[in-house]
Amino acid sequence: MQVTFSPRALRDLRAIGDYIAIDSPERSGTFVAEVRVACESLATESNRYALLERPKGYRRMPVGSYLVFYQTTGDFVRIVRVVHSARDSRDLGFN
Numbered sequence: 001m002q003v004t005f006s007p008r009a010l011r012d013l014r015a016i017g018d019y020i021a022i023d024s025p026e027r028s029g030t031f032v033a034e035v036r037v038a039c040e041s042l043a044t045e046s047n048r049y050a051l052l053e054r055p056k057g058y059r060r061m062p063v064g065s066y067l068v069f070y071q072t073t074g075d076f077v078r079i080v081r082v083v084h085s086a087r088d089s090r091d092l093g094f095n
Helices: 007-023 025-043
Strands: 002-005 059-063 066-072 076-084
Touching: 002 007, 002 025, 007 025, 007 076, 025 059, 025 066, 025 076
Parallel strands: 002 076
Antiparallel strands: 059 066, 066 076
16 A cells, blocks of 8 residues: 555644754654654554544554544555644544
């Protein structure tokens, strides 16, 4: 499967990197790279996380204190959002 990132997920990763860089510029880059590697691992095991009831049709993968929300369609894994786990998932604007 091919892993793709929505424009919103890419903005999320930039924002996470910018936020971490305030305290640790070095860790900022390494953490964002870790998230990307975790996302790429979904290419071979995309169904290892359960389908969610809300939002319906999405899956959620934890990476540190963050959650990666994604969908699988055909031969693609689409990373939709990357957010801190403290956020309310009902207010993430998946559309």
